[in-house]
Every structure is written in C-alpha cells, then in structure tokens.
Amino acid sequence: MSANDDRDPLFRYDDPVFADERLLEITHLPGPDRIVGRDEQMQRVADALNPAIFGSEPNHLFIFGKTGTGKSLISRSVTQRVISEAQHDGVTVKYAFIDCGEQNTEASIIKTIAQIVNEPDDSGVTIPDRGLGTGDYYKRLWQAVDRCTDVTIVILDEIDMLEDDEVLRKLSRAGENRRISDSSIGIIGISNKIDFPDHLSERVKSSLSRDELVFPPYDANQLVEILEKRRDAFHDGVLSDDVIPLTAALAAQEHGDARKAIDILRNAGRIAKKQNDSRVTADHVRDAKEKTEADRFNELIEGSPQQAKAILYALTILTENSSEKEFPTKIIYNQYKEIARQLDFDVLSERRVQEILQEQNFLNVIQSEREGRGRGRGAHAKHRLLENPSIVKKVLLRDARLAVLEDDE
Ligand SMILES: Nc1ncnc2c1ncn2[C@@H]1O[C@H](COP(=O)(O)OP(=O)(O)OP(=O)(O)O)[C@@H](O)[C@H]1O
Incomplete structure (x- = not known):
C-alpha cells in the first residue's frame, strides 16, 4: 500500500513538474551561491x-x-x-x-x-x-x-x-x-x-x-547561469535541453532581464503541468513568454477605468492595422469614438481623451511626444504603444465590458 492510498483522490499530492517551485517565486531571496555576476x-x-x-x-x-x-x-x-x-x-x-x-x-x-x-x-x-x-x-x-x-x-x-x-x-x-x-x-x-x-x-x-x-542588464550567458542555478526548482529530467537557453534568449531580447527570465521559466513549468505534460519543452517556453508579457502588461493597466482601456484599445487597433507606429490624438480620438459607441459608453470629449492618454503615458504603457514645438499643450501630441499590440489586445479583452469587441472582429 502506498502512502497516498488513504488520501482524498480529489487532490494531487505530488507535483510531477516542480520539486520546489518557491525557488522561482519573485519574492524568494536566493542564497549568495545562486547569485550570478x-x-x-x-x-x-x-x-x-x-x-x-x-x-x-x-x-x-x-x-x-x-x-x-x-x-x-x-x-x-x-x-x-x-x-x-x-x-x-x-x-x-x-x-x-x-x-x-x-x-x-x-x-x-x-x-x-x-x-x-x-x-x-x-x-x-x-x-x-x-x-x-x-x-x-x-x-x-x-x-x-x-x-x-x-x-x-x-x-x-x-x-x-x-x-x-x-x-x-x-x-x-x-x-x-x-x-x-x-x-x-x-x-x-x-x-x-x-x-x-x-x-x-x-x-x-x-x-x-x-x-x-x-x-547594467545581464547578457544571455548570465541569464543562462541564473536559470541554471534554479534548475533544482524542477524534478530531474523534466527540463528539455533547449528550455534554459531559449528562456534566456527570449528574456534578453529587450534588455537582459532576470525577472522576465525567471517568470518565463516558472510559467513554462506551470503550463506543462496544466497540460499534464511531464516534460517542459520549447513550446511551453514560447507560450510562457506570451503569458508573462500579458501578465506584466495586465499589472500596468489593472484598475484603469474602462474608458481608458477603450482609448488604449483604439490605439492598439490603429497600430495593428497600419505600418505607422505613432498616431496623433485626433486620429486616436476618432477611432475611440467608434469603439465607445460599439461598447455603449458615453463618448468623452477630445480634451478628456488627451488627458487620459497622458495618464497612460505615466504608467509606461504608451509613449507620447509633442509634435513640433509650442503648439498648444498636448493637443498636438503623437502616441505610440510600448507593447506588442497582440498582447495589449489580449489583455484588454480580459475586461468583461470590452470582451464584446472580440466578437466584432
Ligand atoms: N544576479 C542574479 N542572480 C540570480 N538571480 C537574480 C539575479 N538578478 C536578479 N535575479 C532574480 O531576478 C528577479 C528580479 O530581480 P530583482 O527584483 O532584484 O530586480 P530589480 O532590478 O529590483 O527589478 P525591478 O526594477 O523590476 O524591481 C528576482 O527573482 C531575483 O532573484
């Protein structure tokens, strides 16, 4: 008789993927021997x-x-x-x-x-x-x-x-x-x-x-080393050979970011576990990268009012459907009006939308630059999304009120 025979079968008692997942929690303080570079x-x-x-x-x-x-x-x-x-x-x-x-x-x-x-x-x-x-x-x-x-x-x-x-x-x-x-x-x-x-x-x-x-940011080799020193978060043999190098390479794409590397590795393990896979593979890592970026973006806009999300959605649609990256307030406003109507929202004034765009700017979600000089406060600004539009869209559509927009595509 195994030790688990008298346990409630509704629950899992062993984790097939993680040996100690806490090692990959962001708040975990690793010992000095796990600190790299x-x-x-x-x-x-x-x-x-x-x-x-x-x-x-x-x-x-x-x-x-x-x-x-x-x-x-x-x-x-x-x-x-x-x-x-x-x-x-x-x-x-x-x-x-x-x-x-x-x-x-x-x-x-x-x-x-x-x-x-x-x-x-x-x-x-x-x-x-x-x-x-x-x-x-x-x-x-x-x-x-x-x-x-x-x-x-x-x-x-x-x-x-x-x-x-x-x-x-x-x-x-x-x-x-x-x-x-x-x-x-x-x-x-x-x-x-x-x-x-x-x-x-x-x-x-x-x-x-x-x-x-x-x-300074880490280089990809340092990220590999950081992840290697947390390998024991997983059971032996669970990580495919390409998982750590791929995770490090993806986390080094913008700047060598150990937080992102660790988040991706942990999410890859969680995705594998959810899918009942006993090995973590490169596919899990790619899905995990997307999830990590979406979660991070979600943290930035969590709690923003729905009107702000609708404005951001307008900028996202424009970015997706154009080769341009930057859009003037006026163009975003026109797109926003359309979206607000679809959502049955009150349509805000252009001035208010301009103000909200500046607030989003503060949150590091978008970047705004004045066009020309001295031509009226903010009214002539251009705005650019700082995150990949497909990720932004996915996160915005998590909001129940905005989710109806998905059906209209
Ligand atoms: N040199 C390193 N060796 C091992 N782990 C590291 C190293 N640098 C960072 N990490 C891990 O990466 C994660 C993020 O690190 P940390 O929170 O210290 O970054 P930060 O620079 O303070 O980032 P933020 O500005 O986002 O708060 C933590 O889980 C930390 O343990």
Whole structure:
C-alpha cells in the first residue's frame, strides 16, 4: 500500500513538474551561491552598509538600473548579511523594505518602518494602523528606532514614486537633528529612472549625501547561469535541453532581464503541468513568454477605468492595422469614438481623451511626444504603444465590458 492510498483522490499530492517551485517565486531571496555576476555591485553595497556592522551610520545609497537587473535582490541580500555579521558583535540591525509604488505617502512610509522596527515592551510605544497624524508617527518612529535597534536600514524600492521627498530629508538627517541619539538610519533608494535625483527638491538634493550605483542588464550567458542555478526548482529530467537557453534568449531580447527570465521559466513549468505534460519543452517556453508579457502588461493597466482601456484599445487597433507606429490624438480620438459607441459608453470629449492618454503615458504603457514645438499643450501630441499590440489586445479583452469587441472582429 502506498502512502497516498488513504488520501482524498480529489487532490494531487505530488507535483510531477516542480520539486520546489518557491525557488522561482519573485519574492524568494536566493542564497549568495545562486547569485550570478553581481560581485562588484555587492561589494559597493557592502561598502556603503559596512559601518552598520559596528553600529555606526551607513552611507546612503541610490541604485539605478532597468527592471530585473537585481537591484532589490542585491540590496536585500547584502542587508541580510550585514544583519548576521552585526549580530556576532551584539549589534542590532533591522531593515524595512518599502515598495513606494504601493506606499508613497510620508505617513504610510513612516508608519510601516515604525511597525517593523518597534518592540512595544522595549520602546514603550505602540504604532497603530490609523488615527495618528504624520508628526506623531515620526515621534513614535524615533522612539522605536532609538530603543529597539542600533541601526535601521530603509530600502525604498521605486523611490521615484514617492509623493513627497521630504521623508528622505527627515530620515537621512534624524541623527544630525537629534531626533535619535542612540541609533542611526541608512537609506537605500532603488529606481529604474536614472535621472531620478534631478527631480528631487533642492532641499533634499543638497542635504542627502549619497553614493550612486548603476546595475547594467545581464547578457544571455548570465541569464543562462541564473536559470541554471534554479534548475533544482524542477524534478530531474523534466527540463528539455533547449528550455534554459531559449528562456534566456527570449528574456534578453529587450534588455537582459532576470525577472522576465525567471517568470518565463516558472510559467513554462506551470503550463506543462496544466497540460499534464511531464516534460517542459520549447513550446511551453514560447507560450510562457506570451503569458508573462500579458501578465506584466495586465499589472500596468489593472484598475484603469474602462474608458481608458477603450482609448488604449483604439490605439492598439490603429497600430495593428497600419505600418505607422505613432498616431496623433485626433486620429486616436476618432477611432475611440467608434469603439465607445460599439461598447455603449458615453463618448468623452477630445480634451478628456488627451488627458487620459497622458495618464497612460505615466504608467509606461504608451509613449507620447509633442509634435513640433509650442503648439498648444498636448493637443498636438503623437502616441505610440510600448507593447506588442497582440498582447495589449489580449489583455484588454480580459475586461468583461470590452470582451464584446472580440466578437466584432
Ligand atoms: N544576479 C542574479 N542572480 C540570480 N538571480 C537574480 C539575479 N538578478 C536578479 N535575479 C532574480 O531576478 C528577479 C528580479 O530581480 P530583482 O527584483 O532584484 O530586480 P530589480 O532590478 O529590483 O527589478 P525591478 O526594477 O523590476 O524591481 C528576482 O527573482 C531575483 O532573484
């Protein structure tokens, strides 16, 4: 009798494809032996954080680089190593990782750091979820930091999404301004936008001294190596020989993006499993690439209003049916009116459509450029879709209201 004989046959108890799928989760923090090609960057981050090991203030650091180049991974990995090294000497280092895309107000950032660092028995304060003003959250943060840690490392991912950069100034000068006396704070800011510091306010620019570091994209060989070191996510013999090289090549097409490579590999395994295949093949990888790109695009437009999706759909149809790539607002508007009627939507004004196109632009979904110079704000802009139209269409048609458009093709 096998061990599973007394189990409910409705469920699966062994996974034919994955031995440990968690190794391919984006939030998984791999050990140092699985990290490829980032020795120099790791050393630079370690140099900035080094003082923390002795309980002194780390240097603040900004890290730039395209998506999937290992910025968060290296920041988190080196920070973990600082924490264990410091522990040897009885120094307490804590860290807060904050995604400013999700939390971008001063109060919510301060509250989150305070909640992570705080131990009420030591600090004598609690950090409630709501009900305090920003000033009070700061007061409790300083108390928590002073009494519960020697050093706090604050990692601000997508730092360019901060609503107000005042928080950087206050955190970076907490010691100098005697907000804290027994402890110190180091900031690591992460961004895809290399010109981000230009947009900081003058107050912050001049007060926040920092090192800066750029992470280059990976080449296809490095991506192969990264994936090879996660091969044990799968059972032996499940991956066909061409799977890893093909995944790496597809992920290197735009820029060497390890996030995309890992997402494609995980999705290929999931697709194989869903189809009851015991081997992952090149076909699964190609399907997985499409799914990965669609999921990523979905994340960008998820939650956008349906009118915005209809406008995007108009631009998608135009792109698909033309050799042109860029379209003036007027042309998109005409196409949009047609679509809005088909969908039984109220037809927005051309001015409003122009505004929404600019909002989409902000989301990195489309790129807009003014045609000529000084000819009225935005009205003469041209817009270009940044993603493959077939993917955009597929994702937009996932919206139940827009799905009827599919039948009209
Ligand atoms: N050098 C590397 N070795 C091993 N795995 C890596 C490496 N670089 C990145 N990865 C993996 O790729 C994925 C994406 O990495 P990470 O989130 O650090 O990128 P990022 O530069 O912060 O991207 P984003 O700007 O999109 O947040 C993670 O799963 C990470 O473990």
